[in-house]
Amino acid sequence: MPTLYGVYRSRASRPLWLLFECGADFDHVPVVQAYRLPGAAMPGVTLATNSPDFLTVNPQGQIPALTDGDLVLTESLGIVLYLARAYGGALGPANDAETALMEQWALWAATAVETPALEVMMAPQGEMGEATLAVSAEKLRRPLARLEKHLTGQDHMLPRGFTAADIVVAECLRYAQGHPTLLSEFPQAKAWLERCQARPAFQKMWAGRMAEPA
Template identity: 50%
Template sequence: MALTIYGVLRSRASRPVWLAKELGLEYRHVPVIQGYRLPDPAAPDAPLNTTSPAFRAINPNGHVPSIEDDGLVLHESMAITLYLARKHGGPLAPRDVAEEALATMWSFWAVTSIEEQALSTRAGGEAVERELPGLHRYFAILADALRAGGGWLVGGRFTVADLNVAEVVRYAQGMPELFAAQPAVRDWLAACQARPAFQAMWAEREAEPA
């Protein structure tokens, strides 16, 4: 089997696993857990984790996910999903250089505009008050793009761009007021998460230790 995906699904490894399922790829999944989730990641009986020498030999950054694919070692979830979509083609992949640029733009936009802010709100309290106005603004931008694109971000169809952005927007699902203010985003995320490939990935994720 050529493709190996490293990382538990309770991490950003959910993104390449979801995409692999969308594409019908055969792959080997190696569940590397984040070291910070373990009481002693260096213990002799500790599971394979992001501090383990065996994994650091693959990704010296000590982050998940990583992949190995026909001799290529690649890190960073967005780079991985964009690569796999480009390599294997089909409706999820960009059809031309313009769609490729848009998919890259939206993926980077989600990481730089939403991800950190949405994750920080999980602390509650002042973090929510601090980040909520900015998230409202970016959700409005996303809603406008979805309306203009017929409900999707690129090419009027579900693509790797939607998958990447949906996996970031998911972090904000604990703030229903954001989605109530932007029904276009709410309905789009529901459509993304209703896809059989997402549901299959999510079932595997839920089966992992919390």
Template identity: 50%
Template sequence: MLTIYGVYRSRASRNIWLAEELGLPFKLVPVIQHYRLPDPTAAGAPLNTRSPDFLKVNPNGHVPTIDDDGLVLHESLAINLYLARKHGGPLAPANLAEDGEMTMWALWAATELESQALTIMYHRVGGPAGLVKDPKVADAAVAALRGPFAVLDRALAKSGFLVGGRFTVADINTAEVARYALAAPELFEAAQNVKKWLAACQARPAFKKMWAARDKEPA
């Protein structure tokens, strides 16, 4: 069975969403981010990313990690590419060219979007304990994302999806990164294809199921 280490309020949401899309049964081992705890090393602290037991699973000290019948993988976007390829179907690449495109979009989301999108979320919504929200920092991140959002908008203009004219793992991976920027609605208003695409992705039953479970977790 597939085991996912993490919590819904983490990048594990990406893997859980894909598992729901694929109809994969999975076991979730709750591992909370250490920075969300007053003292992650305290006696009785819940399993977290600095717990010795978890560091045996992922020595990097991050979630998510999966154990798929003995294969241990880290990095949420790579995990999703692996699971899609393994289980096939319309979410997976149909050929080598699509495989390359899906890998490209995963790396693009990680390098072009994620850092600035997280900065927007942290400084407009709230971030790790001790981080003081700074509107100027958020505004700078919005400015930095206008170019990448324009790139994404043009890519979505033809079919409304990123690869193969259909909803795939590339959309899941990229949408879950773009979601962090929702605290900057001005980005989405300037990129209507992105706005419609993200709404369509988040309207899917598998996303709604994942999000409902996420809402039940402590913030």
């Protein structure tokens, strides 16, 4: 049985969503980011990213991490793709072409979307923040235009239906959702993201996040 390390309020949200989608059994060890302590201290959570016991799992001191037998994985999107193949049934690839597409979309999300989307989320308030927000939003317009075209005429990243490819892209784009107008420029992408987030497994993951201290 796999063991997932990381609190809900982290990129562990990505594998947690996948695990809730497929209903696989797993052990959950809620390791918290050291930099969030003491504010994010939670009853029963004894490990932080700088705890020696966790550093034996991920020497980089970051969450999420996953162990499954002898396998140790320490990149959230790699963990999602692995879990989809090992436990996800139809959430995982059915053939080499789908494997390639899922890998492509995960790499695309990590390289073209995640950083500017995080910048949107972190933009400070006030006049300086407005300028940062505008620059970060502009960086997202090209990938969003591609996503918009891709989702015109199909409901999910793979035409056959919801898969791990939706989770990896939706979770990276989520950071930009707080922008007041950006996603409305891309109605197909916006509707797809909302569709993904309406799924019971996402809602279960989100409830877990909301139950943790911010």
